[in-house]
Amino acid sequence: MLTSTDPATEILRTTFGYPAFRGDQEEIIGHVIDGGDALVLMPTGGGKSLCYQIPAIARPGVGVVISPLIALMHDQVTALQTLGVRAGFLNSTQEADERRATEQAALRGELDLLYLAPERLTASSTLDLFDRLQISVFAIDEAHCISRWGHDFRPDYLRLSLLGERWPGVPRIALTATATPATRTEIVERLGLSDARQFVASFDRPNIRYRIEPKQQPLAQLLKLINEEHAGDSGIVYCLSRASTEKTAEALVKHGVNALPYHAGLPAAVRAANQSRFLREEGLVMVATIAFGMGIDKPDVRFVAHLDLPKSVEGYYQETGRAGRDGLPATAWMAYGLADVVQLRQFIETSGGDAQHRRFQGQLLDAMLGLCETAGCRRQMVLGYFAEASGPCGNCDTCLAPPEQWDGTVAAQKLFSTIIRLDRERNQRFGAGQIIDILRGHKTPKVEQWRHHELSTFGIGDELSELQWRAVVRQLLATGLLAVASDHGTLAITEKASGVLRGAEAVQLRQDTVVRAARSDRSSTKGSRKASAVAADLAGDELDLFEALREWRLEVARRESLPAYVIFHDATLAAIAQLKPSTVDELASVSGVGGKKLETYGPGVLDVVSRTLTPQAEPPAGHEFGDRVDQDDLVWVS
Ligand code: ADP
Ligand code: ZN
Numbered sequence: 001m002l003t004s005t006d007p008a009t010e011i012l013r014t015t016f017g018y019p020a021f022r023g024d025q026e027e028i029i030g031h032v033i034d035g036g037d038a039l040v041l042m043p044t045g046g047g048k049s050l051c052y053q054i055p056a057i058a059r060p061g062v063g064v065v066i067s068p069l070i071a072l073m074h075d076q077v078t079a080l081q082t083l084g085v086r087a088g089f090l091n092s093t094q095e096a097d098e099r100r101a102t103e104q105a106a107l108r109g110e111l112d113l114l115y116l117a118p119e120r121l122t123a124s125s126t127l128d129l130f131d132r133l134q135i136s137v138f139a140i141d142e143a144h145c146i147s148r149w150g151h152d153f154r155p156d157y158l159r160l161s162l163l164g165e166r167w168p169g170v171p172r173i174a175l176t177a178t179a180t181p182a183t184r185t186e187i188v189e190r191l192g193l194s195d196a197r198q199f200v201a202s203f204d205r206p207n208i209r210y211r212i213e214p215k216q217q218p219l220a221q222l223l224k225l226i227n228e229e230h231a232g233d234s235g236i237v238y239c240l241s242r243a244s245t246e247k248t249a250e251a252l253v254k255h256g257v258n259a260l261p262y263h264a265g266l267p268a269a270v271r272a273a274n275q276s277r278f279l280r281e282e283g284l285v286m287v288a289t290i291a292f293g294m295g296i297d298k299p300d301v302r303f304v305a306h307l308d309l310p311k312s313v314e315g316y317y318q319e320t321g322r323a324g325r326d327g328l329p330a331t332a333w334m335a336y337g338l339a340d341v342v343q344l345r346q347f348i349e350t351s352g353g354d355a356q357h358r359r360f361q362g363q364l365l366d367a368m369l370g371l372c373e374t375a376g377c378r379r380q381m382v383l384g385y386f387a388e389a390s391g392p393c394g395n396c397d398t399c400l401a402p403p404e405q406w407d408g409t410v411a412a413q414k415l416f417s418t419i420i421r422l423d424r425e426r427n428q429r430f431g432a433g434q435i436i437d438i439l440r441g442h443k444t445p446k447v448e449q450w451r452h453h454e455l456s457t458f459g460i461g462d463e464l465s466e467l468q469w470r471a472v473v474r475q476l477l478a479t480g481l482l483a484v485a486s487d488h489g490t491l492a493i494t495e496k497a498s499g500v501l502r503g504a505e506a507v508q509l510r511q512d513t514v515v516r517a518a519r520s521d522r523s524s525t526k527g528s529r530k531a532s533a534v535a536a537d538l539a540g541d542e543l544d545l546f547e548a549l550r551e552w553r554l555e556v557a558r559r560e561s562l563p564a565y566v567i568f569h570d571a572t573l574a575a576i577a578q579l580k581p582s583t584v585d586e587l588a589s590v591s592g593v594g595g596k597k598l599e600t601y602g603p604g605v606l607d608v609v610s611r612t613l614t615p616q617a618e619p620p621a622g623h624e625f626g627d628r629v630d631q632d633d634l635v636w637v638s
Pocket of ligand 1: 018019020021022025042043044045046047048049050297299325326591
């Protein structure tokens with residue numbers, strides 16, 4: 001086995017089973033072990049946890065982790081325990097005696113990591129406990145929760161400034177995946193981390209393919225994505241409203257997709273049960289509002305779909321970042337249409353708060369719309385938003401199939417003239433539907449009722465289809481040439497439009513791709529489910545072995561009631577399938593197989609390997625591990 005004299009590397013290899021640090025991990029960990037404060041900005045899946053877990057193990061005393069993710073603490077701690085790390089947690093879901101037992105364990109020096117909900121900081125008993133403990137490090141996870149303007153604000157986080165004041169000798173490490181400079185500044189100020197070293201990682205997630213398509217029949221489009229590309233995969237579908245999460249989940253189930261809803265309006269017990277099923281079962285689709293997701297560290301979420309437009313690029317990037325944490329190919333897909341733009345613009349216009357706040361919200365939305373409508377590389381644009389320079393990525397829809405552009409100047413002028421005529425001649429404002437009917441010369445009852453067929457622009461736009469006109473309106477709204485003028489979604493032109501009206505400025509529009517409806521016949525995908533993304537690189541007996549290992553893992557997971565990925569990730573199973581180890585040492589060389597897991601699961605894995613590759617052979621003797629484990633394995637393997 002690999003050995004190292006450096007304690008951090010030693011822990012990485014023997015406890016976590018990883019051969020090497022990623023990115024800045026080594027430097028961050030070294031800095032904190034030496035007692036320095038740190039602010040760590042890394043994208044979701046970047047590997048933030050090790051940055052505080054390893055210092056907590058390496059330094060004397062217990063590492064205190066402040067995390068808002070109460071519902072996940074139990075799983076987080078169990079996952080650490082399966083690695084042989086001495087971990088516990090304190091939060092409101094526990095009975096008092098359970099909490100006391102954990103506190104006692106900490107006081108006896110039996111814990112390396114103690115997870116704590118922020119609201120416990122208001123209890124004087126917690127502060128007393130901290131006074132009596134030797135604390136190795138304070139880790140402040142999801143540190144952006146301290147930002148009052150962010151979408152995840154937790155008032156309890158404001159108390160965290162006391163950690164530095166009351167225990168100045170203990171190093172503090174704050175971590176977040178929210179990258180904007182404004183959030184960073186707020187974290188530094190509120191936590192008093194101005195002397196902390198800042199580590200800013202690249203926010204690129206190269207394994208995620210970004211795709212945004214026009215919304216036509218959202219459910220059919222979603223089904224097509226799932227059936228044709230992600231059958232049997234775990235995924236998250238984001239909707240804006242609670243009602244639509246339930247409706248969509250129901251519709252998916254009706255079409256044979258294993259789906260559950262999640263939103264803040266569901267009873268706590270239902271939420272917890274659905275979340276737990278999502279984490280434990282394979283191939284479940286969670287249809288959720290943004291209430292779901294923070295801290296969900298399930299590594300094998302293969303797709304994140306948005307059925308509604310997120311309010312900001314930060315939100316979009318955080319939500320899509322939940323796909324593909326294991327580094328294997330994953331999809332971030334979104335369907336977006338005219339109604340989304342109108343709804344969100346309107347929402348901002350009519351929201352309370354001062355003008356400055358509305359302007360700020362408007363800017364966030366503008367950036368999001370720019371991303372939807374760009375003809376350039378999506379990834380380059382997102383990274384640019386986070387002030388990171390990059391080139392075209394080759395792994396987003398616009399790179400893979402550059403959209404065609406067309407000169408929409410005349411179309412825009414026709415649309416603007418119609419709006420101006422309605423306004424000046426009739427003192428009226430209408431929404432997109434009526435204006436498009438006028439342009440296309442449709443004598444609908446509503447057109448007749450308002451005598452809009454008498455307008456001089458009636459029928460001047462019949463060269464474009466209804467769908468094409470909607471795309472024009474959407475893009476003009478996105479670029480700010482049009483505005484939503486009221487809470488009824490009526491349209492108005494903006495000052496920016498005058499150049500176009502005069503013919504001094506041209507309007508380039510992108511050609512929407514026409515979306516095919518989903519095939520109703522799923523028989524080709526049903527049943528023959530493989531872990532597509534991982535299995536793609538495997539051939540012949542490797543694939544058989546991989547499937548056998550997955551079956552073995554499922555049984556172990558059920559028996560131990562653990563999420564399957566806590567036992568081994570898909571990527572680890574795939575690496576085992578490729579290596580086909582026959583000895584413990586060979587197995588130990590696989591990334592993701594640490595000492596404790598080798599001891600617990602090694603015999604089972606080696607047994608599956610040998611049985612799958614030589615079906616008639618005797619089971620291996622397994623004497624290296626003693627009889628006990630081996631006997632157990634034989635019961636549930638095969
Ligand atoms: P974050 O908290 O930044 O979203 P995690 O800490 O959950 O990310 O790490 C994401 C995944 O990457 C986890 O499955 C973790 O085990 C894995 N990982 C982290 N560091 C390494 C490493 N050095 N080598 C291999 N895998 C790693
Ligand atoms: Zn690209």
